[in-house]
Amino acid sequence: MRNIILPGEEISDQPMRLSNTYVENGKTYASVVGMLDEEGRYTPLESVYSPRPGDTVVGIVVDVRHHGFVIDVNLSSNATLPARDTRLRLEMGDLVFGKIGRIFPSGDIDLQDVRKLSGGKIFDVPTAKVPRIIGKKSSMLDMIRESTNTKIVVGNNGYIWISEQGNIPLVMKVIEYIVENAHKKGLTDKMSEFIKKHME
């Protein structure tokens, strides 16, 4: 039986540095709904996406400035790809993916390792559903990629890019299904059934 933990519940009587927890008077408490296993390990189950350095994001170039490219990454403010950090020649409307580099105290974000995505389509899903689309150790995403024979880049920011080749309609249907049913249990099993049914 999994032990569900609510915000404010004690995870450890020692101070620990874990994401989605906080320390008060030397003890560690959960700050989001999570799961505590027999060994006392805490796994958050619901959490808001907040960008961290190294996260993969998909974006749209929305402006070209002297200092760099302004890229919409579905966050409360646009990210920047500094001109000095890249040799890419991008235009407004280009689709890209890359990693989050620096996050400034003001909330401004620099991107790094940015690459252009040629052709294909971009879609947005609620960021809260992204972990469900990726699945444990990328299991869900791998299943979607293999069974639909499509290149897919899923950004932690909720943008998803799908290549022009491959079974785009099926990918769309699968993602629609996950978004509509992400709150339900046993999603991976239901998904493989769903894909099988629609492959015919």
Added chain:
Amino acid sequence: MSKKEEVFKDGKRPDGRANDELRPMKMKVGILSNADGSSYLEWGGNKVICGVYGPREAIPKHSQDPKKSLVKVKYSMSTFASKEEHGRAGPSRRSNEISKVIKEALENMVFTEKYPRTQIDVFVDVLQAEGGTRVASITAAALALADAGIPMKDMCCGVAVGKAGDQIIVDLGKEEDNLGQSDMPLALSNRDKNILLLQMDGLLTLEEIEKAIELAEKASDKIHEMQKKAINSVYTEEPEEVFTM
């Protein structure tokens, strides 16, 4: 007949509850498909639905706080919430005040500094009302915030305490609220029992207030258990397909 006799027949509360007994409650989370977090709460004759959106970019831009997220609460009452009349749509002075005190309760629980320049919207709609809608709203809102995965210091819930028929009682029903001697809605954090919301009307002595708060603390433990059960059931039970009220 005096008021206290009207409310308390033969020394009993109108619905026969013990002084420390809560009305029946039913809670559910994750009932809305668009909201980042949601909940539904039935508490006696109250039916409350809550949806949370965010953190999202705070608008208008000049309202943004570079250091933290703004918790925004909108409490509304449906036009069919009470048996007597067809109510007016839209905010009233009463609903605006309640929105404000709920906000000032919840913002103490949320780690707002994690999401600068954003806002977290909490929409509470009272579909049906029978006394104690503001404390029901806070209880539902805490569930929806947890469901949204918004980092919080602690869970919290609301409960009203007060005095009717010369007795200190918990969870006042509509009749007790209208005809009783005093009503004191409270919201408490779960672990430390810090007071997050406090309002009061009518007359109470210091001793009565102390006793009432003790009753509220005990009640809040029971409510928290139910909140925990509601969240638990998301991960352990097959959710119902049909929206049930």
Added chain:
Amino acid sequence: MGDIKDLIMKEGRRNVLMNMLGKGERLDGRDFNEYRPISVQKGVADTAEGSAVAQIGNTKVLAAVKITSATPFPDRPEEGIFITSAEFLQLADPTFEGGPPREDAIELARVVDRGIRSAEIIDTGSFFIEEGKVLALFLDLYVLDNRGNLMDTAGLAAAAALKDTKIPKVEDGQLIMGEVDRDLNPPEIPVPTTFVKIGHYWVVDPLKDEENVADSRLTITTTSKHVCTMQKAQGVLAKEELLNNINISFNIGKDIRKYL
């Protein structure tokens, strides 16, 4: 700057949807004339004289009926009052804004209202109490969750709430709340059927994504024998398309009435 993003997103969706429709497919695997799962639950609000939640897919609308006594309109002193309104609760959709109802909410209420009036299922003539006093029936629609096709979900909730409605007793010109005189018992059920056109294709019960990229939108409300109201939103349509869609809406209406 948000504009270019929205444009690219919308264009991408539209392209894919058109390609899929060309192959006879929809985003959620339905046929063009197929509805998402429907459910209706009556009697959800104890404080109302009639109520229901209707759900099509994940779209949910609550309808509640309140009956009170009121002063009749001066030009119709013996006739009861029937008023429909709609609230788009902000918890239902991230794009819903606060404040007074906007044009979408007003259109929704008016289309549902017209369907009920045209079908003549509320006998406001029987709402007379005494001189200067009649019954007033308020039908309030609350959008709880929007995943597309609010119109049909609201129409369904409204019909179900009216079927659930009990008219209170009147004694000596006073309404006795809590005591039932009779069921409202609507003799007909008007059912709205909404179509959108994307490229060359018409589909029923549109998803939000389909609505967002649609070229045309059309709602046809039918009773068992008649069309009782229609509403064309954006776009154009040919006569043949209209007649064909009317035909489809009669068939769908027949199916949907089974849920009530």
